Amino acid sequence: MQKELESKFLTDxxxxxNIVHKICRLYTSNQDAHNDLFQEVAIQLWKNYSKFRGDSKFSTWMYRVALNAAISLYRKSTRTVKTQDISALIYKIESKDYDDTEELQLKALYKAIQQLNDIDKALIFLYLEDKPYKEIADTLGISNVNARVKMNRAKEKLKKVLNP
Amino acid sequence: MELENYKKTWKNQPEETNKVSKVDIYRMAHSKSSSVVKWIFIIGILELIFWTGLSFMVPDNYMDIYKEYNIMGFLKIYTLLHYVVIFLFLILFYKNYTSISITDSTKRLMNKILRVRKTVKYYVYYNLAGFVITNIIISVVFLSKPNTLAKVINPEGLNTDINSLLSGFLISTIAVVPIAFLILWLFYKVTYGKLLKKLNNNYKELDNLEALH
Known part of the structure; x- marks a missing residue:
């Protein structure tokens, strides 16, 4: 039973x-920190997997656990992102078959989101992932209305950073 | 550009190049080696603070007997050496903690776990052996000058037989030292023993993983 559960977990x-990698890119500023956060998320996911009953999709549950891990880890550590060299912030978003303008846009987007606070980051991330408000509210453990209000504020902040 | 338009950019972003395999995920999800090793280091420090604090609470007249025997110099040197050794162990614990990393290969991680176990084992052996040896040395020194011992145990000079005084001392030493040793041993068993067990389980899991390859 345990083995079966485990193998399903690993496959999922x-x-x-990729969800976790994107979150790690948003919340960390170098490869080491990325790996650390990724591992922390893996530990949290496995620890809580027995409680995951499959009443939501695995990916939905993954968003929640991974963001929680990122936010709590981010709170614990000193906010290293802000003092980092900005060019080091966007590491390894490079790909040959990726359009140049889009690449620049993406880098600018990452750079902008990284300047938001931990909750706003999560909100914007879920927005970009095209999640409905209901799911965003569930993931972050806030009410639907609250999610909308917070989202609007986060979007405004992001706009200001993107177009100063 | 409107935020809505960034969604497309976001969606089109390339997939992570450093994809993690199932084996890696398994290793990450189960491997808490680094946090175990961190706790070994922390407990080592707490233990040092505890013993140092305790030594400050010992009443001054407790040292009179050592003064009487003129072994204060020896005790001071011994204490100094002891602290040096403990510090060296703590440095090793710290190095173990910083060197262990989840990104290591399974083989390397296993080797590091073995090294951690070895360090902790030597640390516990050192402490337990140190406890026994110092107690034996001190008892021998005390018994070597029965008259001084009798004077310290019986300062009022009550009219008691010196032989019964000495045998009383011997019996209580023989009774107390093993009990204290047992308590110390139990303490190590509960703290480091538990942590080492976790490391052991980890080691076994890693071993199983290696077998999968």
Whole structure:
């Protein structure tokens, strides 16, 4: 039973790992920190997997656990992102088959989001992932209305950073 | 540009190049080696603080007997050496903690776990052996001058037989030292023993993983 559960977990995680990588990119500023956060998320996901009953999709549950881990880890550590060299912030978003303008846009977007606070980061991330408000509210453990209000504020902040 | 338009950019972003394999995920999810090693270091420090604090609480007249025997110099040197050794162990614990990393290969991680176990084992052996040896030395020194011992145990000079005084001392030493040793041993078993057990489990899991390859 345990083995079966484990193997399902590993398959699901492997398949959806890109979600975690994106979160790590937003919340960390170098490869080491990225790996640390990724590991922390893996630990949290596995620790809580027995409580995951499959009443939501694995990916939905993954968003919640991973963001919680990122936010709590981010709170614990000193806010290193702000003091980092900005050019080091966007590491390894490079790909040959990726359009140049889009690449620049993406880098600018990451750079801007990284300047937001931990909760706003999560909100914007879920917005960009095209999640409905209901899911955003559930993921962050806030009410639907609150999610909308907070989201509007976060968007305003992001706009200001993107177009100063 | 409107935020809505960034969604497309976001969606089109390339996938992570450093994809993590199932084996890696398994290792990450289970491997708490680094936090175990961190706790070994922390407990080592707490233990040092505890013993140092305790030594400050010992009443001054407790040292009279050592003065009487003229072994204060020896005790001071011994204490100094002891602290040096403990500090060296703490440095090793710290180095173990900083060197252990989840990104290591399974083999390397296993080797590091073995090294951590070895360090902790030597640390516990050192402390337990140190406890026994110093107690034996001190008892021998005390018994070597029965008259001085009798004077310290019986300062009022009550009319008691010196032999019964000495045998009383011997019996209580023989009774108390093993009990104290047992308590110390139990303490190590509960703290480091538990942590080492966790490391051991980790080691076994890693070993199983290696077998999968």
């Amino acid at each position: 995680f492997e398949q959806h790992q």
